[in-house]
Protein backbone atom coordinates (compact mmCIF):
# COMPACT_ATOMS: atom_id res chain seq x y z
CA UNK A 1 0.00 0.00 0.00
CA UNK A 2 1.13 3.56 -0.65
CA UNK A 3 2.49 5.04 2.55
CA UNK A 4 1.86 8.45 4.09
CA UNK A 5 3.79 9.74 7.11
CA UNK A 6 2.27 12.51 9.21
CA UNK A 7 4.43 14.50 11.61
CA UNK A 8 2.32 15.40 14.64
CA UNK A 9 -1.12 14.45 15.96
CA UNK A 10 -2.63 17.89 16.45
CA UNK A 11 -6.20 18.26 15.19
CA UNK A 12 -4.85 19.06 11.70
CA UNK A 13 -2.67 15.93 11.66
CA UNK A 14 -5.46 13.65 12.89
CA UNK A 15 -7.93 14.99 10.30
CA UNK A 16 -5.35 14.63 7.51
CA UNK A 17 -4.66 11.05 8.62
CA UNK A 18 -8.37 10.20 8.33
CA UNK A 19 -8.71 11.82 4.92
CA UNK A 20 -5.61 10.12 3.51
CA UNK A 21 -6.68 6.74 4.95
CA UNK A 22 -10.07 7.15 3.24
CA UNK A 23 -8.19 7.99 0.06
CA UNK A 24 -6.43 4.61 0.28
CA UNK A 25 -3.10 5.52 1.89
CA UNK A 26 -1.41 3.43 4.54
CA UNK A 27 -1.03 6.18 7.15
CA UNK A 28 1.32 6.42 10.13
CA UNK A 29 1.27 9.40 12.49
CA UNK A 30 4.49 10.16 14.39
CA UNK A 31 3.90 12.10 17.61
CA UNK A 32 6.64 13.49 19.88
CA UNK A 33 4.34 13.49 22.95
CA UNK A 34 3.00 10.48 24.84
CA UNK A 35 -0.51 11.12 23.49
CA UNK A 36 -2.48 12.82 20.69
CA UNK A 37 -4.14 16.22 20.42
CA UNK A 38 -1.28 18.73 20.61
CA UNK A 39 -2.81 21.98 21.92
CA UNK A 40 -6.12 20.10 22.23
CA UNK A 41 -5.22 17.98 25.23
CA UNK A 42 -6.80 17.60 28.66
CA UNK A 43 -5.59 17.01 32.20
CA UNK A 44 -6.94 16.40 35.69
CA UNK A 45 -6.00 18.40 38.75
CA UNK A 46 -7.25 17.32 42.17
CA UNK A 47 -10.63 16.15 40.90
CA UNK A 48 -11.10 18.93 38.34
CA UNK A 49 -10.90 18.18 34.57
CA UNK A 50 -9.54 20.85 32.22
CA UNK A 51 -9.36 21.22 28.45
CA UNK A 52 -5.86 22.63 28.22
CA UNK A 53 -6.13 24.71 25.03
CA UNK A 54 -9.09 25.51 22.77
CA UNK A 55 -12.43 26.12 24.46
CA UNK A 56 -14.69 27.62 21.79
CA UNK A 57 -16.00 25.28 19.10
CA UNK A 58 -17.56 26.52 15.87
CA UNK A 59 -18.38 24.89 12.50
CA UNK A 60 -18.96 21.40 13.96
CA UNK A 61 -20.01 20.10 10.54
CA UNK A 62 -16.29 20.03 9.67
CA UNK A 63 -15.85 17.30 12.31
CA UNK A 64 -19.04 15.47 11.29
CA UNK A 65 -17.82 15.51 7.71
CA UNK A 66 -14.85 13.29 8.64
CA UNK A 67 -17.12 10.57 10.05
CA UNK A 68 -19.46 10.79 7.08
CA UNK A 69 -16.53 10.61 4.67
CA UNK A 70 -15.50 7.34 6.33
CA UNK A 71 -19.05 5.96 6.01
CA UNK A 72 -19.85 6.34 9.72
CA UNK A 73 -22.70 8.01 11.57
CA UNK A 74 -21.09 11.03 13.33
CA UNK A 75 -23.37 10.82 16.36
CA UNK A 76 -22.16 7.28 17.10
CA UNK A 77 -18.80 8.91 17.93
CA UNK A 78 -19.28 12.55 18.73
CA UNK A 79 -22.17 14.74 19.90
CA UNK A 80 -22.50 18.41 20.76
CA UNK A 81 -25.09 20.96 21.81
CA UNK A 82 -25.63 24.52 20.59
CA UNK A 83 -24.86 27.06 23.31
CA UNK A 84 -27.46 29.66 24.23
CA UNK A 85 -26.43 32.12 25.49
CA UNK A 86 -23.00 31.89 23.93
CA UNK A 87 -21.07 34.33 26.12
CA UNK A 88 -21.65 36.43 29.21
CA UNK A 89 -19.95 39.83 28.84
CA UNK A 90 -18.97 42.08 31.76
CA UNK A 91 -17.65 45.66 31.52
CA UNK A 92 -15.76 47.67 34.16
CA UNK A 93 -18.66 50.17 34.42
CA UNK A 94 -20.88 47.39 35.76
CA UNK A 95 -22.83 46.73 32.57
CA UNK A 96 -23.45 43.14 31.56
CA UNK A 97 -24.78 41.44 28.44
CA UNK A 98 -25.77 37.91 27.50
CA UNK A 99 -24.92 37.13 23.88
CA UNK A 100 -27.88 34.97 22.88
CA UNK A 101 -27.55 32.55 19.99
CA UNK A 102 -30.67 33.89 18.32
CA UNK A 103 -29.79 37.07 16.39
CA UNK A 104 -33.01 38.85 17.29
CA UNK A 105 -32.70 38.01 20.99
CA UNK A 106 -29.04 39.13 20.96
CA UNK A 107 -29.96 42.40 19.25
CA UNK A 108 -32.75 43.08 21.76
CA UNK A 109 -30.42 42.33 24.67
CA UNK A 110 -27.76 44.70 23.23
CA UNK A 111 -30.39 47.43 22.91
CA UNK A 112 -31.63 46.89 26.47
CA UNK A 113 -28.24 46.59 28.17
CA UNK A 114 -26.06 48.96 26.11
CA UNK A 115 -28.53 51.21 24.34
CA UNK A 116 -27.35 50.33 20.82
CA UNK A 117 -30.01 50.00 18.14
CA UNK A 118 -31.23 46.40 17.76
CA UNK A 119 -31.59 46.93 14.02
CA UNK A 120 -27.90 47.96 13.74
CA UNK A 121 -26.86 44.80 15.59
CA UNK A 122 -28.85 42.66 13.17
CA UNK A 123 -27.32 44.55 10.25
CA UNK A 124 -23.77 44.00 11.51
CA UNK A 125 -24.43 40.26 11.76
CA UNK A 126 -25.88 40.28 8.24
CA UNK A 127 -22.75 42.11 7.01
CA UNK A 128 -20.60 39.47 8.70
CA UNK A 129 -22.58 36.73 6.95
CA UNK A 130 -22.12 38.43 3.56
CA UNK A 131 -18.38 38.74 4.17
CA UNK A 132 -18.07 35.07 5.10
CA UNK A 133 -20.24 33.78 2.27
CA UNK A 134 -18.43 35.95 -0.25
CA UNK A 135 -14.92 34.98 0.72
CA UNK A 136 -14.82 31.54 2.36
CA UNK A 137 -14.72 29.52 -0.87
CA UNK A 138 -11.71 31.48 -2.15
CA UNK A 139 -9.79 32.27 1.03
CA UNK A 140 -10.53 29.31 3.28
CA UNK A 141 -11.62 26.25 1.32
CA UNK A 142 -8.86 26.02 -1.29
CA UNK A 143 -5.14 26.46 -1.62
CA UNK A 144 -4.51 30.17 -2.25
CA UNK A 145 -1.26 29.22 -3.88
CA UNK A 146 -2.48 27.45 -6.99
CA UNK A 147 -3.49 29.07 -10.22
CA UNK A 148 -6.72 27.07 -10.56
CA UNK A 149 -8.06 28.79 -7.41
CA UNK A 150 -7.92 32.13 -9.26
CA UNK A 151 -9.62 30.74 -12.35
CA UNK A 152 -12.69 29.59 -10.44
CA UNK A 153 -16.15 31.14 -10.13
CA UNK A 154 -15.53 31.63 -6.39
CA UNK A 155 -13.10 34.45 -7.16
CA UNK A 156 -15.87 36.29 -8.97
CA UNK A 157 -18.01 35.83 -5.87
CA UNK A 158 -15.24 37.33 -3.70
CA UNK A 159 -14.81 40.21 -6.13
CA UNK A 160 -18.58 40.77 -5.99
CA UNK A 161 -18.36 41.73 -2.33
CA UNK A 162 -15.13 43.73 -2.72
CA UNK A 163 -16.70 46.86 -1.25
CA UNK A 164 -17.75 44.85 1.84
CA UNK A 165 -14.38 43.12 2.19
CA UNK A 166 -12.93 45.77 4.46
CA UNK A 167 -9.45 45.54 3.01
CA UNK A 168 -8.86 49.26 3.23
CA UNK A 169 -9.91 49.71 6.83
CA UNK A 170 -9.07 48.10 10.16
CA UNK A 171 -11.52 45.91 12.02
CA UNK A 172 -11.84 48.51 14.75
CA UNK A 173 -12.42 51.42 12.37
CA UNK A 174 -15.07 49.45 10.49
CA UNK A 175 -16.87 48.65 13.77
CA UNK A 176 -16.48 52.15 15.25
CA UNK A 177 -18.04 53.57 12.09
CA UNK A 178 -21.20 51.56 12.75
CA UNK A 179 -21.57 51.97 16.51
CA UNK A 180 -21.10 54.89 18.90
CA UNK A 181 -21.13 52.72 21.99
CA UNK A 182 -17.50 51.82 22.84
CA UNK A 183 -18.63 48.70 24.72
CA UNK A 184 -20.34 47.18 21.69
CA UNK A 185 -17.36 48.11 19.49
CA UNK A 186 -15.14 46.34 22.02
CA UNK A 187 -17.35 43.25 21.82
CA UNK A 188 -17.01 43.20 18.02
CA UNK A 189 -13.28 44.02 18.08
CA UNK A 190 -12.63 41.06 20.37
CA UNK A 191 -13.18 38.67 17.45
CA UNK A 192 -9.68 39.65 16.20
CA UNK A 193 -8.29 37.60 19.07
CA UNK A 194 -9.86 34.47 17.57
CA UNK A 195 -6.84 34.25 15.32
CA UNK A 196 -4.38 36.03 17.59
CA UNK A 197 -4.58 39.44 15.91
CA UNK A 198 -4.96 43.08 16.89
CA UNK A 199 -8.29 44.72 15.89
CA UNK A 200 -6.52 48.09 15.58
CA UNK A 201 -4.25 46.68 12.84
CA UNK A 202 -6.09 43.70 11.33
CA UNK A 203 -8.11 44.36 8.17
CA UNK A 204 -11.89 44.78 8.38
CA UNK A 205 -12.19 41.48 6.51
CA UNK A 206 -11.85 39.71 9.86
CA UNK A 207 -15.31 41.05 10.69
CA UNK A 208 -16.52 37.83 9.08
CA UNK A 209 -15.66 35.98 12.31
CA UNK A 210 -18.81 36.95 14.31
CA UNK A 211 -20.86 35.19 11.63
CA UNK A 212 -19.40 31.84 12.68
CA UNK A 213 -20.35 32.29 16.32
CA UNK A 214 -23.54 34.33 16.10
CA UNK A 215 -25.22 33.15 12.90
CA UNK A 216 -23.99 29.55 12.67
CA UNK A 217 -23.46 29.02 16.38
CA UNK A 218 -21.05 28.10 19.14
CA UNK A 219 -21.18 24.51 20.31
CA UNK A 220 -20.21 22.43 23.30
CA UNK A 221 -18.98 18.90 22.54
CA UNK A 222 -20.06 16.25 25.05
CA UNK A 223 -16.97 15.28 27.02
CA UNK A 224 -15.32 18.65 26.35
CA UNK A 225 -13.20 19.90 23.46
CA UNK A 226 -10.81 16.99 23.99
CA UNK A 227 -13.55 14.65 22.74
CA UNK A 228 -13.08 16.13 19.25
CA UNK A 229 -9.53 14.74 19.17
CA UNK A 230 -10.33 11.48 20.98
CA UNK A 231 -13.34 10.61 18.80
CA UNK A 232 -11.37 11.34 15.62
CA UNK A 233 -8.42 9.23 16.80
CA UNK A 234 -10.87 6.37 17.43
CA UNK A 235 -12.12 6.74 13.86
CA UNK A 236 -8.56 6.97 12.47
CA UNK A 237 -7.54 3.79 14.27
CA UNK A 238 -10.59 1.97 12.91
CA UNK A 239 -9.46 3.03 9.44
CA UNK A 240 -6.07 1.46 10.08
CA UNK A 241 -4.07 4.60 10.87
CA UNK A 242 -1.08 3.77 13.12
CA UNK A 243 -0.13 6.27 15.85
CA UNK A 244 3.47 6.11 17.09
CA UNK A 245 3.77 8.12 20.31
CA UNK A 246 6.97 9.34 21.97
CA UNK A 247 8.52 9.30 18.51
CA UNK A 248 9.78 12.75 17.56
CA UNK A 249 10.59 13.24 13.88
CA UNK A 250 14.12 14.61 13.56
CA UNK A 251 14.42 14.98 9.81
CA UNK A 252 12.42 14.85 6.61
CA UNK A 253 14.35 12.64 4.20
CA UNK A 254 14.68 14.03 0.68
CA UNK A 255 16.04 12.71 -2.59
CA UNK A 256 16.10 14.27 -6.06
CA UNK A 257 13.63 17.03 -5.23
CA UNK A 258 11.19 14.74 -3.37
CA UNK A 259 10.36 14.06 0.25
CA UNK A 260 10.84 10.31 0.53
CA UNK A 261 10.22 9.71 4.22
CA UNK A 262 11.07 10.76 7.75
CA UNK A 263 13.70 9.92 10.32
CA UNK A 264 13.15 9.48 14.06
CA UNK A 265 15.49 8.26 16.79
CA UNK A 266 14.13 4.76 16.07
CA UNK A 267 15.09 4.84 12.41
CA UNK A 268 13.88 5.76 8.93
CA UNK A 269 10.41 5.38 7.54
CA UNK A 270 9.84 5.65 3.78
CA UNK A 271 6.67 7.31 2.51
CA UNK A 272 5.33 8.57 -0.80
CA UNK A 273 3.60 11.44 0.97
CA UNK A 274 4.94 13.32 4.01
CA UNK A 275 2.65 15.79 5.82
CA UNK A 276 4.00 18.11 8.48
CA UNK A 277 1.53 19.08 11.20
CA UNK A 278 4.46 20.57 13.10
CA UNK A 279 4.63 24.38 13.07
CA UNK A 280 6.07 25.40 9.71
CA UNK A 281 8.99 27.40 11.22
CA UNK A 282 10.62 24.49 13.09
CA UNK A 283 9.68 22.16 10.22
CA UNK A 284 12.12 24.10 8.03
CA UNK A 285 14.68 24.97 10.71
CA UNK A 286 14.93 21.53 12.34
CA UNK A 287 13.61 18.93 9.90
CA UNK A 288 14.85 20.43 6.62
CA UNK A 289 18.05 22.27 7.62
CA UNK A 290 19.68 21.74 4.20
CA UNK A 291 16.73 23.01 2.15
CA UNK A 292 16.23 26.67 1.21
CA UNK A 293 13.53 28.04 3.52
CA UNK A 294 10.80 30.54 2.45
CA UNK A 295 12.25 33.29 4.65
CA UNK A 296 9.65 35.96 3.89
CA UNK A 297 6.90 33.60 5.05
CA UNK A 298 8.74 32.30 8.08
CA UNK A 299 9.51 35.82 9.26
CA UNK A 300 5.90 37.00 9.29
CA UNK A 301 5.03 38.38 12.74
CA UNK A 302 3.62 35.68 15.02
CA UNK A 303 0.13 35.74 16.48
CA UNK A 304 -0.48 36.47 20.15
CA UNK A 305 -0.16 33.76 22.76
CA UNK A 306 -1.93 33.12 26.06
CA UNK A 307 -1.34 32.99 29.76
CA UNK A 308 -3.74 30.56 31.40
CA UNK A 309 -4.47 29.93 35.04
CA UNK A 310 -6.40 26.69 35.52
CA UNK A 311 -8.18 27.03 38.86
CA UNK A 312 -10.18 24.59 40.91
CA UNK A 313 -12.86 26.86 42.45
CA UNK A 314 -14.53 25.74 45.66
CA UNK A 315 -17.97 27.23 44.98
CA UNK A 316 -20.41 27.92 42.16
CA UNK A 317 -21.13 31.25 40.44
CA UNK A 318 -24.70 31.29 39.06
CA UNK A 319 -24.06 34.59 37.23
CA UNK A 320 -21.40 32.89 35.06
CA UNK A 321 -21.84 30.54 32.10
CA UNK A 322 -19.48 28.44 29.93
CA UNK A 323 -17.86 31.45 28.19
CA UNK A 324 -17.38 34.68 30.16
CA UNK A 325 -15.53 37.85 29.20
CA UNK A 326 -14.43 40.55 31.63
CA UNK A 327 -13.38 43.48 29.48
CA UNK A 328 -10.57 45.95 30.11
CA UNK A 329 -11.18 49.68 30.45
CA UNK A 330 -8.90 50.64 27.54
CA UNK A 331 -8.84 48.04 24.77
CA UNK A 332 -6.47 50.01 22.51
CA UNK A 333 -3.86 50.22 25.25
CA UNK A 334 -4.26 46.52 25.95
CA UNK A 335 -3.35 45.65 22.34
CA UNK A 336 -0.49 48.16 22.36
CA UNK A 337 0.89 46.26 25.33
CA UNK A 338 0.63 42.94 23.49
CA UNK A 339 1.80 43.89 20.00
CA UNK A 340 3.98 46.97 20.55
CA UNK A 341 5.45 46.70 24.05
CA UNK A 342 5.55 42.85 23.98
CA UNK A 343 4.10 42.90 27.45
CA UNK A 344 0.78 42.44 29.29
CA UNK A 345 -1.57 45.26 30.17
CA UNK A 346 -1.98 45.88 33.93
CA UNK A 347 -5.73 45.80 33.17
CA UNK A 348 -6.13 42.84 30.80
CA UNK A 349 -9.40 41.50 29.37
CA UNK A 350 -9.99 38.20 31.16
CA UNK A 351 -11.72 35.18 29.62
CA UNK A 352 -13.15 32.57 32.00
CA UNK A 353 -14.24 29.22 30.56
CA UNK A 354 -16.16 26.86 32.88
CA UNK A 355 -16.96 23.47 31.35
CA UNK A 356 -18.47 22.19 34.61
CA UNK A 357 -21.46 24.40 33.73
CA UNK A 358 -22.17 21.82 31.01
CA UNK A 359 -20.55 18.75 32.50
CA UNK A 360 -21.01 18.41 36.26
CA UNK A 361 -18.36 15.68 36.48
CA UNK A 362 -15.64 18.19 35.45
CA UNK A 363 -15.55 19.49 39.06
CA UNK A 364 -16.37 18.16 42.53
CA UNK A 365 -19.96 18.76 43.71
CA UNK A 366 -20.64 22.45 44.40
CA UNK A 367 -17.38 23.51 42.69
CA UNK A 368 -16.31 24.81 39.26
CA UNK A 369 -13.30 24.33 36.95
CA UNK A 370 -12.11 27.75 35.80
CA UNK A 371 -9.88 28.17 32.76
CA UNK A 372 -8.79 31.80 33.12
CA UNK A 373 -7.05 33.20 30.07
CA UNK A 374 -5.39 36.49 29.19
CA UNK A 375 -4.10 37.35 25.69
CA UNK A 376 -0.35 37.94 25.80
CA UNK A 377 2.46 38.41 23.26
CA UNK A 378 4.28 35.40 21.84
CA UNK A 379 7.61 34.67 23.45
CA UNK A 380 10.28 37.24 22.64
CA UNK A 381 12.54 36.81 25.66
CA UNK A 382 10.12 38.11 28.33
CA UNK A 383 10.50 37.13 31.98
CA UNK A 384 7.41 34.90 32.24
CA UNK A 385 7.91 34.09 35.91
CA UNK A 386 7.56 37.75 36.72
CA UNK A 387 4.65 38.31 34.28
CA UNK A 388 2.76 35.30 35.66
CA UNK A 389 2.97 36.83 39.15
CA UNK A 390 1.94 40.39 38.25
CA UNK A 391 -0.81 39.24 35.91
CA UNK A 392 -2.22 36.84 38.52
CA UNK A 393 -2.52 39.78 40.89
CA UNK A 394 -4.23 41.93 38.22
CA UNK A 395 -6.61 39.11 37.23
CA UNK A 396 -7.64 38.18 40.77
CA UNK A 397 -8.12 41.88 41.67
CA UNK A 398 -10.25 42.43 38.58
CA UNK A 399 -12.43 39.33 38.97
CA UNK A 400 -12.90 40.02 42.69
CA UNK A 401 -13.94 43.59 41.88
CA UNK A 402 -16.30 42.68 39.04
CA UNK A 403 -17.83 39.68 40.81
CA UNK A 404 -17.89 41.43 44.18
CA UNK A 405 -16.27 38.59 46.08
CA UNK A 406 -12.66 37.80 46.99
CA UNK A 407 -11.93 35.21 44.35
CA UNK A 408 -8.54 34.25 45.87
CA UNK A 409 -10.28 32.57 48.81
CA UNK A 410 -12.03 30.18 46.44
CA UNK A 411 -8.99 28.94 44.51
CA UNK A 412 -8.12 25.48 45.85
CA UNK A 413 -5.63 24.35 43.20
CA UNK A 414 -3.82 25.95 40.28
CA UNK A 415 -1.79 25.11 37.21
CA UNK A 416 -0.37 27.69 34.79
CA UNK A 417 0.38 27.63 31.05
CA UNK A 418 2.58 30.28 29.43
CA UNK A 419 3.98 30.79 25.89
CA UNK A 420 7.24 29.00 26.73
CA UNK A 421 5.36 25.90 27.89
CA UNK A 422 3.11 26.02 24.80
CA UNK A 423 6.24 25.99 22.63
CA UNK A 424 7.80 23.21 24.70
CA UNK A 425 4.70 21.01 24.58
CA UNK A 426 3.76 21.44 20.89
CA UNK A 427 6.81 22.94 19.08
CA UNK A 428 4.68 25.98 18.17
CA UNK A 429 7.22 28.64 17.29
CA UNK A 430 7.52 31.25 20.09
CA UNK A 431 4.39 29.79 21.70
CA UNK A 432 2.12 31.60 19.21
CA UNK A 433 -1.40 30.16 19.31
CA UNK A 434 -2.25 30.61 15.63
CA UNK A 435 1.03 30.67 13.67
CA UNK A 436 1.43 34.08 12.07
CA UNK A 437 -0.87 36.98 12.93
CA UNK A 438 -3.37 38.51 10.51
CA UNK A 439 -2.37 42.06 11.30
CA UNK A 440 -1.93 43.15 7.71
CA UNK A 441 -4.08 42.85 4.67
CA UNK A 442 -1.64 40.57 2.83
CA UNK A 443 -1.46 38.12 5.76
CA UNK A 444 -3.79 35.58 4.14
CA UNK A 445 -1.51 35.41 1.10
CA UNK A 446 1.67 35.23 3.19
CA UNK A 447 0.77 32.11 5.15
CA UNK A 448 2.69 29.07 4.03
CA UNK A 449 0.86 27.02 1.39
CA UNK A 450 -0.35 23.49 2.15
CA UNK A 451 2.30 22.03 -0.14
CA UNK A 452 6.00 22.51 -0.79
CA UNK A 453 6.84 24.13 -4.10
CA UNK A 454 10.42 22.76 -3.84
CA UNK A 455 9.91 19.19 -2.63
CA UNK A 456 7.36 16.96 -4.31
CA UNK A 457 5.38 14.78 -1.91
CA UNK A 458 5.69 17.23 1.01
CA UNK A 459 2.54 18.84 2.44
CA UNK A 460 1.66 21.04 5.44
CA UNK A 461 -1.43 21.15 7.64
CA UNK A 462 -2.39 22.74 10.97
CA UNK A 463 -2.64 26.17 12.48
CA UNK A 464 0.63 27.65 11.24
CA UNK A 465 -0.17 27.32 7.53
CA UNK A 466 -3.01 28.19 5.14
CA UNK A 467 -5.87 28.88 5.84
CA UNK A 468 -4.96 29.63 9.49
CA UNK A 469 -5.18 28.71 13.17
CA UNK A 470 -8.15 27.57 15.23
CA UNK A 471 -9.97 24.24 15.06
CA UNK A 472 -12.13 24.89 11.96
CA UNK A 473 -9.26 26.23 9.87
CA UNK A 474 -6.96 23.36 10.90
CA UNK A 475 -9.70 20.97 9.74
CA UNK A 476 -9.92 22.86 6.45
CA UNK A 477 -6.13 22.62 6.01
CA UNK A 478 -6.52 18.82 6.23
CA UNK A 479 -9.20 18.87 3.56
CA UNK A 480 -6.99 20.96 1.25
CA UNK A 481 -3.99 18.65 1.79
CA UNK A 482 -6.06 15.54 1.04
CA UNK A 483 -7.36 17.18 -2.14
CA UNK A 484 -3.82 18.09 -3.21
CA UNK A 485 -2.30 14.65 -2.46
CA UNK A 486 -2.27 12.39 -5.52
CA UNK A 487 -4.62 9.44 -5.85
CA UNK A 488 -2.79 6.34 -4.60
CA UNK A 489 -2.95 4.73 -8.04
CA UNK A 490 -0.84 7.53 -9.53
CA UNK A 491 1.89 7.52 -6.86
CA UNK A 492 5.35 6.12 -7.59
CA UNK A 493 6.58 4.55 -4.36
CA UNK A 494 9.95 5.96 -3.24
CA UNK A 495 12.78 3.43 -3.26
CA UNK A 496 13.61 1.97 0.16
CA UNK A 497 16.78 3.51 1.64
Ligand code: FAD
Nearest residue numbers: 008010011012032038039053054055056249462463470471
Ligand atom coordinates in the same frame (compact mmCIF):
# COMPACT_ATOMS: atom_id res chain seq x y z
P1 FAD B 1 -0.96 21.38 17.30
O1 FAD B 1 -2.04 21.36 18.31
O2 FAD B 1 -0.06 22.55 17.25
O3 FAD B 1 -0.13 20.05 17.52
C1 FAD B 1 1.04 19.75 16.81
C2 FAD B 1 1.47 18.37 17.24
O4 FAD B 1 2.65 18.02 16.54
C3 FAD B 1 1.82 18.30 18.73
O5 FAD B 1 1.16 17.19 19.29
C4 FAD B 1 3.33 18.12 18.74
O6 FAD B 1 3.80 17.37 19.83
C5 FAD B 1 3.54 17.40 17.43
N1 FAD B 1 4.91 17.58 16.92
C6 FAD B 1 5.56 18.76 16.71
N2 FAD B 1 6.79 18.54 16.22
C7 FAD B 1 6.91 17.19 16.10
C8 FAD B 1 7.95 16.34 15.63
N3 FAD B 1 9.12 16.82 15.19
N4 FAD B 1 7.74 14.99 15.64
C9 FAD B 1 6.57 14.47 16.08
N5 FAD B 1 5.56 15.24 16.53
C10 FAD B 1 5.72 16.58 16.54
N6 FAD B 1 -8.87 27.32 18.60
C11 FAD B 1 -10.21 27.35 18.52
O7 FAD B 1 -10.78 26.99 17.47
N7 FAD B 1 -10.97 27.79 19.58
C12 FAD B 1 -10.41 28.21 20.75
O8 FAD B 1 -11.11 28.55 21.69
C13 FAD B 1 -8.99 28.19 20.85
N8 FAD B 1 -8.37 28.58 22.00
C14 FAD B 1 -7.05 28.28 22.19
C15 FAD B 1 -6.49 28.45 23.46
C16 FAD B 1 -5.19 28.05 23.69
C17 FAD B 1 -4.60 28.21 25.07
C18 FAD B 1 -4.43 27.46 22.66
C19 FAD B 1 -3.03 26.96 22.93
C20 FAD B 1 -4.97 27.34 21.39
C21 FAD B 1 -6.28 27.73 21.13
N9 FAD B 1 -6.89 27.58 19.89
C22 FAD B 1 -8.24 27.69 19.75
C23 FAD B 1 -6.10 27.21 18.71
C24 FAD B 1 -6.17 25.72 18.41
O9 FAD B 1 -5.98 25.00 19.59
C25 FAD B 1 -5.08 25.37 17.43
O10 FAD B 1 -5.18 26.18 16.27
C26 FAD B 1 -5.15 23.91 16.98
O11 FAD B 1 -5.45 23.03 18.04
C27 FAD B 1 -3.77 23.60 16.40
O12 FAD B 1 -3.78 22.31 15.85
P2 FAD B 1 -2.60 21.85 14.92
O13 FAD B 1 -3.17 20.83 13.99
O14 FAD B 1 -1.91 23.00 14.30
O15 FAD B 1 -1.58 21.08 15.87
